[in-house]
Amino acid sequence: MEENEKSRFVVTEENWSLHRKGHQDQQRHLDKIKEVLQSNLPDLISEENIILSNGKNVVKIPIRSLDEFKIRYNHDKSKHVGQGTGDSKIGDVVAQGEQQKGQQGTGKEAGDQPGQDIYETEVTVEEIEEMLFKELELPNLEQKEQSATTIEDIDFTDIRKKGLIGNLDKKRTLLSAIKRNAMEGKAEIAPILEDDLRFKTWNPVEKHQSKAVVLAMMDTSGSMGKFEKYMARSFFFWMTKFLRTKYETVDIEFIAHHTEAKVVTEEIFFNKGESGGTKCSSAYEKALYLIKESYPPASYNIYPVHFSDGENMTSDNRKCLEYVEELLRISNMFGYAEVNEHRRMSTLMSAYKSIEHPKFNYYILQKNRDVYFALKKFFEKRTEGFR
Amino acid sequence: MEQAIDEITEIANGFGLDFYTMRYEICPADILYTFGAYGMPTRFTHWSFGKQFHKMKLQYDIGLSKIYELVINSNPCYAFLLNTNSLIQNKLIIAHVLAHCDFFKNNIYFSKTRKDMVESMAATAERIADYEIRYGKQQVEEFLDAVLAVQEHVDPSIVRDIKPSADAFETQHPRKSEYDDLWKLDQRTVTGQQSIEMHKKHPVQQEKDLLLFILENSRNLKEWQSDILTMLREEMLYFWPQLETKIMNEGWASYWHQKILRKMDLSPSETIEFAKLNANVLQPSKTSINPYYLGVKMYEDIERKQDLLAKKAAELGDRAMTGREKIFEAREIENDTSFIRNYLSNDLIKSEDLYVFQKQDNMYKVSNQEAESIRSQLINMRVNGGFPYIVVEDGDYMRNGELYLVHRYEETELDLPYLEHVLPFIHQLWGRIVHLETVLENKPLIFSYDGHKVFRRTK
Numbered sequence: 001m002e003e004n005e006k007s008r009f010v011v012t013e014e015n016w017s018l019h020r021k022g023h024q025d026q027q028r029h030l031d032k033i034k035e036v037l038q039s040n041l042p043d044l045i046s047e048e049n050i051i052l053s054n055g056k057n058v059v060k061i062p063i064r065s066l067d068e069f070k071i072r073y074n075h076d077k078s079k080h081v082g083q084g085t086g087d088s089k090i091g092d093v094v095a096q097g098e099q100q101k102g103q104q105g106t107g108k109e110a111g112d113q114p115g116q117d118i119y120e121t122e123v124t125v126e127e128i129e130e131m132l133f134k135e136l137e138l139p140n141l142e143q144k145e146q147s148a149t150t151i152e153d154i155d156f157t158d159i160r161k162k163g164l165i166g167n168l169d170k171k172r173t174l175l176s177a178i179k180r181n182a183m184e185g186k187a188e189i190a191p192i193l194e195d196d197l198r199f200k201t202w203n204p205v206e207k208h209q210s211k212a213v214v215l216a217m218m219d220t221s222g223s224m225g226k227f228e229k230y231m232a233r234s235f236f237f238w239m240t241k242f243l244r245t246k247y248e249t250v251d252i253e254f255i256a257h258h259t260e261a262k263v264v265t266e267e268i269f270f271n272k273g274e275s276g277g278t279k280c281s282s283a284y285e286k287a288l289y290l291i292k293e294s295y296p297p298a299s300y301n302i303y304p305v306h307f308s309d310g311e312n313m314t315s316d317n318r319k320c321l322e323y324v325e326e327l328l329r330i331s332n333m334f335g336y337a338e339v340n341e342h343r344r345m346s347t348l349m350s351a352y353k354s355i356e357h358p359k360f361n362y363y364i365l366q367k368n369r370d371v372y373f374a375l376k377k378f379f380e381k382r383t384e385g386f387r
Numbered sequence: 388m389e390q391a392i393d394e395i396t397e398i399a400n401g402f403g404l405d406f407y408t409m410r411y412e413i414c415p416a417d418i419l420y421t422f423g424a425y426g427m428p429t430r431f432t433h434w435s436f437g438k439q440f441h442k443m444k445l446q447y448d449i450g451l452s453k454i455y456e457l458v459i460n461s462n463p464c465y466a467f468l469l470n471t472n473s474l475i476q477n478k479l480i481i482a483h484v485l486a487h488c489d490f491f492k493n494n495i496y497f498s499k500t501r502k503d504m505v506e507s508m509a510a511t512a513e514r515i516a517d518y519e520i521r522y523g524k525q526q527v528e529e530f531l532d533a534v535l536a537v538q539e540h541v542d543p544s545i546v547r548d549i550k551p552s553a554d555a556f557e558t559q560h561p562r563k564s565e566y567d568d569l570w571k572l573d574q575r576t577v578t579g580q581q582s583i584e585m586h587k588k589h590p591v592q593q594e595k596d597l598l599l600f601i602l603e604n605s606r607n608l609k610e611w612q613s614d615i616l617t618m619l620r621e622e623m624l625y626f627w628p629q630l631e632t633k634i635m636n637e638g639w640a641s642y643w644h645q646k647i648l649r650k651m652d653l654s655p656s657e658t659i660e661f662a663k664l665n666a667n668v669l670q671p672s673k674t675s676i677n678p679y680y681l682g683v684k685m686y687e688d689i690e691r692k693q694d695l696l697a698k699k700a701a702e703l704g705d706r707a708m709t710g711r712e713k714i715f716e717a718r719e720i721e722n723d724t725s726f727i728r729n730y731l732s733n734d735l736i737k738s739e740d741l742y743v744f745q746k747q748d749n750m751y752k753v754s755n756q757e758a759e760s761i762r763s764q765l766i767n768m769r770v771n772g773g774f775p776y777i778v779v780e781d782g783d784y785m786r787n788g789e790l791y792l793v794h795r796y797e798e799t800e801l802d803l804p805y806l807e808h809v810l811p812f813i814h815q816l817w818g819r820i821v822h823l824e825t826v827l828e829n830k831p832l833i834f835s836y837d838g839h840k841v842f843r844r845t846k
Contacts, residue, residue, distance in 0.1 A: 008396070008408045008409065009392055009396060009408065009409040009410070009411060010408075010409070010410045010411065010463075011388065011389060011392065011411045011412075011413065012410065012411070012412050012413070013412070013413040013414070013470070014412065014414070016414050016415060016418045019418055019421065021421055021425070021432060022417060022418075022420065022421030022424060022425075022436070022437065022440040022444075023417070023437075023440075024432065024437070025432050025433060025434055025436050025437025025438075025440065026437035026438070026440055026441045027437065028432075028434040028437055029434040029435075029437040029438045029441065032434055067805075067808075068435050068438075068535065068536070069536050069805050069808040069809045069812070070536060070537075070539065070774075070805065070809065071537070071540070071774070071775050071777060071794075071801060071802075071805065071806055071809050072774070072775065072801070072802050072805055073775060073799045073800070073801060073802060074799070074800045074801060074802045074803070075802070076746045077746070077799070077800045078745070078799040078800070079743050079744070079745045079754070079755075079764050079767075079798075079799075080674070080675065080743070080744055080745065080751075080764075080768070081675075081676050081741060081742070081743055081744075081761055081764050081765050081768065082672065082673045082674050082675060082676070082741070082742060082744050082753075083671040083672065083673065083676065083677075083680075083681075083739060083740060083741050083742070084673060084740040084741075084742060084753075085740065086740045087740070088740055088742055088753055088756070089753065089756075090742075090752075090753050090754065090755070090756060091752055091753060092752065092753040093750050093751065093752050094673045094674055094744050094751045094752065094753060095673070095674050095750070095751040096749070096750055096751070
């Protein structure tokens with residue numbers, strides 16, 4: 001610091017390294033974003049960007065609620081003053097509408113009008129998974145006997161006084177030497193005696209491999225439109241992801257049905273539309289057949305989930321009920337999701353209402369965000385027992 | 388550096404600039420941007436500042452903005468310089484901030500701002516931090532969110548009006564200074580017998596200072612909340628003149644950094660770098676007004692015209708103010724709106740190719756090139772610091788203690804989604820139903836928030 005009397009000024013350079021206020025409040029802002037994400041989970045889950053991103057892991061999500069709201073003018077409806085290069089005429093285009101929107105404070109002074117300040121934040125699919133899966137749990141988990149494939153692994157879990165010199169735990173060895181020397185009244189490390197040596201020792205671990213299969217069934221009759229399919233798609237997307245965190249292998253089989261059921265590829269499942277009437281029992285029959293053929297309940301955790309708009313042929317309902325009972329006996333959970341925007345009483349629903357089985361779950365989806373609630377319903381946390 | 392400051396200070400003194408003792412602090416980028424985001428090094432903490440800081444720092448990191456000046460209206464006057472700036476960058480900034488300081492010291496609108504705000508804000512920050520410990524971070528943050536949403540709705544003229552005349556006091560205005568009315572809430576009952584006779588509208592006159600009105604009349608504020616509200620209002624009143632003199636203040640500073648640096652002995656490479664920097668700062672924009680640029684042009688225009696006048700006067704054996712004297716006068720008595728009204732001449736508008744533009748079919752198009760419309764549009768944008776003008780019409784609406792606000796509509800509609808988000812904040816402060824009347828498509832429209840939902844209805 002140097003005082004300059006004559007010209008009335010002081011120049012200083014302090015040590016600012018401890019000044020963290022900006023960073024702290026920035027962290028608070030980030031935390032708030034996370035809170036918003038958490039509370040917007042129902043909307044995020046059905047966010048098309050994510051469902052369709054597949055390979056791409058980072059999604060940009062515009063968040064509105066972190067704006068600093070003020071009473072302000074409507075930018076689009078007000079007049080502004082700008083400045084040309086000398087030859088502007090009435091009618092000249094000075095900016096495109098959309099560009100103006102994405103503008104996020106370019107330059108130092110963004111003029112008098114605040115640009116549309118949509119806060120875009122990047123979220124990874126993992127982050128969303130983490131938030132979502134925290135709220136879910138596998139119902140009716142059963143230990144499957146199948147243990148033909150066990151993995152041998154080793155885990156260092158123990159410390160012993162004898163062992164291979166390559167497994168010497170140096171830190172613990174030094175500590176015990178210091179302790180022993182201290183007990184003898186010396187504040188030294190040396191000497192290190194043989195008695196001080198500590199070795200890491202391992203135990204073999206056996207892990208059982210667990211398997212699960214999702215039987216994705218969907219009504220592809222004429223009445224299932226784009227929206228209905230998208231709901232099913234989002235649901236299966238998250239369901240599969242969730243099961244993968246719980247089981248080592250998760251298979252998924254796609255069964256499309258109208259009056260007949262077919263095992264199809266994912267692509268066809270979500271994209272192909274067919275017409276005709278609906279016989280849901282055909283899908284269940286196919287599911288039972290698949291289980292019998294390739295997914296023995298003894299070694300597989302089975303999750304049949306059926307998406308439909310509920311418009312089933314009334315005559316078929318009895319058969320459906322029978323098959324569902326059968327499926328329930330061998331599955332971990334059976335889910336029936338009805339995409340039904342107007343909440344009318346569907347024929348199938350009226351039949352299923354009578355089922356009372358702890359493994360049977362149904363949910364009626366009306367809008368995008370219901371995917372989240374359907375997931376929560378089917379994989380509800382019930383550690384405290386049944387409700 | 389010291390030498391450069393010495394030289395610049397001397398030249399500035401020679402030009403007649405009049406500033407406080409300067410304290411230059413040299414600091415690293417993230418500190419400078421912290422101060423920039425908070426508006427003051429000692430301000431309280433809030434996530435919105437963190438957001439701003441992040442944004443500014445990001446732009447710095449990717450090289451969008453390298454030069455940034457921060458000067459604080461205080462005595463002594465603090466100016467912050469970036470430790471990575473080149474000497475010529477710092478020279479420009481030093482000259483620039485000296486002129487800012489001159490403006491702070493001499494412009495009438497700044498005359499009532501507190502010059503010890505650095506310390507005062509530090510005290511505020513400390514108290515808020517203390518409330519966080521006592522009442523919970525969450526609680527304090529939620530309250531700050533609400534206050535910050537309406538913080539611009541103060542009435543700076545109260546501060547200027549230190550003593551209204553005695554009869555004004557009797558008849559309508561029951562307050563003497565901003566402090567009196569904080570504590571003597573019961574004054575109003577004494578002002579006349581009218582209040583006994585019938586239900587009188589309260590406030591008697593429309594009240595521009597929403598924060599003050601809430602402070603005095605809300606039944607919902609705890610003591611610590613009133614305290615925070617008082618302090619934040621104080622801070623806004625301090626910042627207010629800066630919002631009202633953007634074009635003048637930046638124009639003044641830019642005018643002088645040019646004049647001062649041209650008087651300095653710069654090396655050829657410095658001269659080139661200065662020219663580049665200067666062109667950058669004074670870059671006009673097609674979609675907004677660059678206050679630095681327009682300000683400089685206006686001062687130059689005033690000076691040139693006044694010099695002509697003075698010359699003519701001299702020929703007639705008379706004496707008129709010189710151009711230089713004239714701009715010093717303007718910097719003393721005007722704010723942006725009066726500056727534009729009085730000095731933005733038709734030929735300047737033409738030579739600078741100013742125009743009015745607005746959105747038509749998803750494109751922003753030039754819609755008007757008449758001087759009068761441009762001038763009035765510019766003024767409109769600067770009135771009330773650029774914020775919509777809101778007044779309290781009734782603090783006991785429906786005789787139910789509801790708050791009725793009116794937006795003084797002048798051609799520009801409000802951003803309705805934003806408004807619908809702000810009403811709950813006002814409700815949070817007021818504690819009862821809140822209404823706001825505005826105009827949409829030439830029809831009056833009332834927005835109300837009852838604690839659950841925003842309703843719209845026509846009047």
